[in-house]
Structures are given as C-alpha cells and as structure tokens.
Amino acid sequence: MPERLGTAHTTPDGIAILAISGNRTVTPLKLLEYLQRQTAILAHAEDVNGIMLTGSESGFCCCSADPSTSPHSASQLSGFGQKTMFNLEKTGKPCIAVIEGECTGLGLEIALACDFIVASHSASFGFPGIATGQIPFCGGSQRLTRLVGKSKTKELIYSGDCINAEEAYRIALINRLYPSGEALSQAEKLLEHICTRSPNAIRIGGEVVNAGYDIDLQTACMLERDAFALCFSSFDQREGMQAFLDKRAPHFKGE
Amino acid sequence: MPYKKLRIEVANRVGYILLGAGSRFNKLSITTIRELKRAFTQLEEEESAHAVVLSGYPGESFAAGADIGQMVHFSPGDAFHFAELGQSLFDQIESSSKPVICALNGIAMGGGCDLAMSCDIRIATEGLRIGHSGAKLGIITGFCGTHKLPRIVGKNFAREIFMTSEPYSSADALRMGLVDKVYTTDDFWPQVVLLAEQIATHPQAALAAAKRLINAAEDTDLRSGCLLEREMATHINSLQPSHH
Numbered sequence: 332m333p334e335r336l337g338t339a340h341t342t343p344d345g346i347a348i349l350a351i352s353g354n355r356t357v358t359p360l361k362l363l364e365y366l367q368r369q370t371a372i373l374a375h376a377e378d379v380n381g382i383m384l385t386g387s388e389s390g391f392c393c394c395s396a397d398p399s400t401s402p403h404s405a406s407q408l409s410g411f412g413q414k415t416m417f418n419l420e421k422t423g424k425p426c427i428a429v430i431e432g433e434c435t436g437l438g439l440e441i442a443l444a445c446d447f448i449v450a451s452h453s454a455s456f457g458f459p460g461i462a463t464g465q466i467p468f469c470g471g472s473q474r475l476t477r478l479v480g481k482s483k484t485k486e487l488i489y490s491g492d493c494i495n496a497e498e499a500y501r502i503a504l505i506n507r508l509y510p511s512g513e514a515l516s517q518a519e520k521l522l523e524h525i526c527t528r529s530p531n532a533i534r535i536g537g538e539v540v541n542a543g544y545d546i547d548l549q550t551a552c553m554l555e556r557d558a559f560a561l562c563f564s565s566f567d568q569r570e571g572m573q574a575f576l577d578k579r580a581p582h583f584k585g586e
Numbered sequence: 587m588p589y590k591k592l593r594i595e596v597a598n599r600v601g602y603i604l605l606g607a608g609s610r611f612n613k614l615s616i617t618t619i620r621e622l623k624r625a626f627t628q629l630e631e632e633e634s635a636h637a638v639v640l641s642g643y644p645g646e647s648f649a650a651g652a653d654i655g656q657m658v659h660f661s662p663g664d665a666f667h668f669a670e671l672g673q674s675l676f677d678q679i680e681s682s683s684k685p686v687i688c689a690l691n692g693i694a695m696g697g698g699c700d701l702a703m704s705c706d707i708r709i710a711t712e713g714l715r716i717g718h719s720g721a722k723l724g725i726i727t728g729f730c731g732t733h734k735l736p737r738i739v740g741k742n743f744a745r746e747i748f749m750t751s752e753p754y755s756s757a758d759a760l761r762m763g764l765v766d767k768v769y770t771t772d773d774f775w776p777q778v779v780l781l782a783e784q785i786a787t788h789p790q791a792a793l794a795a796a797k798r799l800i801n802a803a804e805d806t807d808l809r810s811g812c813l814l815e816r817e818m819a820t821h822i823n824s825l826q827p828s829h830h
Binding site: 425447477503506521531532535536539541543544547549551556557560561562563564566567568572573583 | 654657664751804
C-alpha cells in the first residue's frame with residue numbers, strides 16, 4: 332500500500348484544508364512532492380479562496396531528512412524543498428498554518444512558508460535535527476531568523492530544544508493561540524473572514540510584502556506605489572469603495 | 587497661508603502638529619497631506635522646536651485613513667500621484683533632523699497607520715484602534731505600509747493585519763510592537779508631553795545623528811552601518827563645547 336501523505340478537501344465556503352501526515356516514518360522527499368503537487372492544484376483551483384495547512388491526529392509534522400543521505404542527494408533534496416516552499420508562498424491565496432501537536436523539523440519549515448501560523452496550547456515547535464547533525468534545509472533557517480530574530484533562531488537550532496505554544500506566542504512565532512483542539516475550527520473562522528476581503532488586494536498585497544522585504548525601503552516603496560495604482564483599474568476597488576460609501580457589504584470578484 | 591486641517595503649537599522646545607478640522611474622523615485627503623508637508627517644513631525651520639509631536643489630540647481620532655469619497659473616483663494615474671504625494675510626506679518625516687513622536691489618541695487606520703509608522707516613536711491611548719482596511723476596499727496601501735509594517739511587526743503579523751482588514755486594539759498593537767507604549771486616557775497626554783520635553787532637552791546634533799543612524803541601520807549592511815556610526819560619533823564628539 333502506498334504511503335499515505337495527506338488529505339485535501341475544500342469546504343463549500345472555498346476553504347481548502349490540506350492535512351499532511353508527517354510523522355517520523357514519512358520520507359521527506361515524498362512529503363515534499365505531495366506538497367508540491369497539492370500546492371499547484373490549490374493555486375489554480377477556482378473554487379479555492381483560502382488554504383489551511385494542517386496536520387493529522389499525531390501532530391502537525393515532525394519528519395526530518397535521513398542523516399545518511401549523500402551530499403549530492405542532500406543538495407538535490409534541499410533545492411527541491413526550497414522550491415516547494417517558494418511555490419507555497421506564492422499561490423496568491425491566503426494560507427494559514429494551523430498547528431495542533433508537534434511541529435518540528437520539516438514541519439516547522441513548512442509552517443514558516445505559510446502566510447502566518449496559528450496554534451493551540453497542544454503545539455510545540457523546534458528543530459531537533461542538530462542532535463543527528465542536521466540543520467533546516469527548506470529555507471527554515473532564513474525564514475525563522477526574519478520572523479523571530481537571530482538570537483532566538485540560534486537558540487532553537489543550536490539546542491535542538493522544543494518550545495511550547497505559550498513560548499511560541501510570546502516570541503511571535505505564532506500569531507494566535509487557541510485552546511487545545513480548537514485551532515482548526517478557530518482558524519477556519521478567521522480564514523472565512525479573510526476570504527470576504529478582496530482577493531485581488533490580498534494577492535497583490537502579499538506579493539508586494541514579499542518582494543519588498545529583502546530590498547531597500549525606497550525601491551520597495553516605488554514597487555508599492557505602482558501596485559497601488561494598478562488596484563485602481565480593478566473591479567474590486569470600485570466595488571469596495573462604493574460599498575463603503577453605501578454602507579453595505581462589498582461583493583468582490585477578485586478582478 | 588493659514589492651515590485648515592491642523593494647527594501648530596510650540597511649547598517648551600516641543601513643536602506640536604495637531605490634526606483636527608472639527609470632524610470626528612481626520613481623513614488623509616490631498617489637502618491634509620499637503621498641509622502636513624507644509625507643517626513639517628515649518629517646524630523643521632522653527633529653531634525653538636527641538637522635537638515634534640504629531641497627534642489628533644484632543645480630538646477623537648488620529649487619522650482614520652484616506653478620504654474614500656475622494657478616492658473612489660481616482661484613475662490609476664491619480665492613484666499613482668496620490669501615492670507619490672503621501673510617500674513624499676513620509677520621507678520628509680523620516681528625513682527630518684528632529685525626533686518625531688506620534689501620539690496616537692484614537693483611530694489610526696490605513697494611511698493613518700502608515701503616517702504613524704513614519705514617525706520615530708509611537709505612544710497610544712488604551713482606546714487605540716489601528717489597522718489597514720485596504721483589502722476591504724479592494725486596494726493595498728500606497729503610503730509605504732506594505733514595507734514599513736513588516737519591518738516593524740514582522741512579516742507574519744503584517745500579512746494578518748492586511749488580510750483581516752480589521753482594527754486592532756492597543757494591547758494587540760503593543761504585543762506586535764506596532765506601538766511602543768500604551769497609557770490610560772488620563773495619563774496619555776501628560777506622558778506624551780513629558781517624553782517629548784525630555785527628548786527636547788538633549789543636544790540637537792546628537793538626536794539628529796542618532797535618528798539618521800537608526801534609520802540607516804534598516805537598509806545598510808552591518809559593516810557599512812558601523813563605518814557611518816564611527817564617522818558620525820567622531821563628528822558629534824568634535825561639536826562638544828570642551829573642544830572649542
């Protein structure tokens with residue numbers, strides 16, 4: 332029987348729930364290939380407005396690379412993993428990582444490539460791979476540093492220790508903290524709310540935020556100015572502002 | 587020319603730019619932005635002002651965003667020029683040699699949030715409502731917010747704020763690092779004045795150098811930033827009275 336790598340289904344409200352099963356027995360390459368395929372499908376699916384990336388009953392995901400991998404295949408795996416994360420970042424749709432249970436190793440790297448992370452009190456986070464000589468390989472060292480700063484990232488990666496959900500909330504690794512067992516339902520409400528906003532504005536905004544983060548502020552602001560002007564040729568802008576003036580709810584088309 | 591959308595006061599070495607044209611919600615219309623540019627130029631030249639406070643106090647709001655009635659008719663070209671106008675104001679605030687404290691007395695949405703982020707320090711009342719409603723209006727912000735917000739609160743909070751388009755509370759803003767201090771309604775203004783007056787007692791050249799260095803740190807590699815710091819520290823030191 333082939334390895335079960337995850338499940339995907341879309342709610343009537345257009346929320347795709349992609350549940351990956353990344354326990355310790357799952358091969359990272361297989362999981363990444365699955366994620367790559369699913370990401371491509373979700374990016375193009377017209378009935379999908381937002382994405383929740385979540386785990387299974389055993390946790391979010393805690394698999395890690397095989398330490399005995401040769402340098403060549405490690406490089407291949409890292410290259411493929413990084414590409415998969417970039418693709419996950421640019422679906423053009425809001426994507427929230429929803430964590431119950433353990434989110435470590437590759438799991439944390441995947442969560443970091445989502446727009447933001449929410450979790451319940453049952454969650455834990457870390458990069459335990461250092462004990463067997465491993466470091467993050469899908470962009471996790473870079474994304475975590477940008478999110479929580481150099482010192483916290485070094486502490487986590489050097490020690491290999493896991494932090495609990497409260498600590499993750501304190502250091503702003505996660506945006507929201509929910510009671511155990513409630514992360515999925517609460518995140519779904521949040522995402523449904525986000526999906527009432529202009530898909531156009533969310534897509535352009537996300538792209539401009541990402542594009543401007545690693546360049547100087549002046550150049551980034553020029554990029555923003557042009558993208559801002561572009562919004563004024565859209566249906567969503569006319570509808571959004573008219574609805575505001577009419578004091579009614581807008582009906583966006585994402586065009 | 588008199589101001590219509592704001593007034594200026596100077597007291598105890600602090601210059602105050604107080605938004606408020608009588609309406610409950612200050613809007614960042616083209617006129618308001620032009621007046622703000624003029625006001626910052628005036629206070630930059632005003633020798634008795636060593637620090638600047640920008641606020642909507644004692645009104646109800648700080649700035650409730652752009653004027654949607656005006657914006658709804660914008661062509662892409664109008665929007666382009668509007669973004670340029672706003673960005674030039676924010677650039678002016680950042681390039682000013684004087685520290686600028688933003689006293690967030692109430693609602694600060696959209697362009698109001700961006701205006702706050704171009705200031706050096708943000709102090710808020712507990713009743714603050716701050717956020718970006720662009721995605722609710724079908725647009726993104728054009729006033730540098732897509733880049734300032736991630737630099738201040740991190741990418742993940744920034745994306746959440748843009749995506750939800752909801753106003754956030756003062757407690758949320760403090761946790762995310764979007765504001766530096768929160769005070770009760772009663773303590774708010776006295777604390778703003780206290781901090782501004784304290785800052786204004788310090789040597790102007792040192793304040794200006796510190797502001798320039800800290801702003802440069804954002805876009806400069808560490809070695810170049812340190813070089814700049816060394817040059818500026820040497821220069822500032824040479825200005826000490828004991829060296830003359």
